Amino acid sequence: MALLGDSFESVTHSFVVRIWLEEDGDRANWRGHITHVPGGERHYVKRLADIVDFIAPYVDGMKLVRTNRFRRWWSALKLKLRKDGGHDG
Numbered sequence: 001m002a003l004l005g006d007s008f009e010s011v012t013h014s015f016v017v018r019i020w021l022e023e024d025g026d027r028a029n030w031r032g033h034i035t036h037v038p039g040g041e042r043h044y045v046k047r048l049a050d051i052v053d054f055i056a057p058y059v060d061g062m063k064l065v066r067t068n069r070f071r072r073w074w075s076a077l078k079l080k081l082r083k084d085g086g087h088d089g
Contacts, residue, residue, distance in 0.1 A: 014036075052077060052081050
């Protein structure tokens with residue numbers, strides 16, 4: 001990927017994702033949290049789609065030239081998780 005003027009570190013984001021399934025009778029639900037490592041922001045998740053929702057502003061704000069392949073993958077991931085309701089992996 002080509003960078004636009006900034007160093008690699010200024011356009012790099014790291015996240016720690018911790019997820020688990022909580023069972024409630026016959027139903028299991030995703031639970032967990034995601035943390036943006038550089039800033040320390042943490043968001044609790046109830047759906048897998050919440051992970052994409054948390055990461056999206058960081059990815060969309062990156063100052064780099066994204067390939068068409070990345071854009072297709074990112075769009076497909078967001079669409080799939082929203083369509084599935086984020087409940088299934």
